[in-house]
Amino acid sequence: MKDLYYTQSLNLAAYLMAHGFEPVGKRKNSKSVTIYFEKTDALHDCVRQYNKDEELKKFIASFKRLKSYLNND
Numbered sequence: 001m002k003d004l005y006y007t008q009s010l011n012l013a014a015y016l017m018a019h020g021f022e023p024v025g026k027r028k029n030s031k032s033v034t035i036y037f038e039k040t041d042a043l044h045d046c047v048r049q050y051n052k053d054e055e056l057k058k059f060i061a062s063f064k065r066l067k068s069y070l071n072n073d
Contacts, residue, residue, distance in 0.1 A: 003039040005047075008032050011060050015050045016043065 004024065007013055013023065013035040021043055025036040037043055050056065 004036045005039040005043055006034050006036045008034050012050055016046055019046050021046065
């Protein structure tokens with residue numbers, strides 16, 4: 001069995017996919033989804049880059065604020 005990396009962050013999963021990593025599985029429950037990727041050094045490098053990207057953090061925070069604003073009538 002392969003070593004797997006997993007996340008429940010859709011933002012991180014989308015970022016990984018945008019950088020060429022494809023999910024190898026998913027598990028859903030009533031409150032969340034867990035997305036699995038093959039664990040590689042390149043994937044871990046990409047996760048580190050995601051965590052360092054300050055502009056991306058600002059975008060994600062703003063996107064969440066906008067969703068909240070639009071959903072609160």
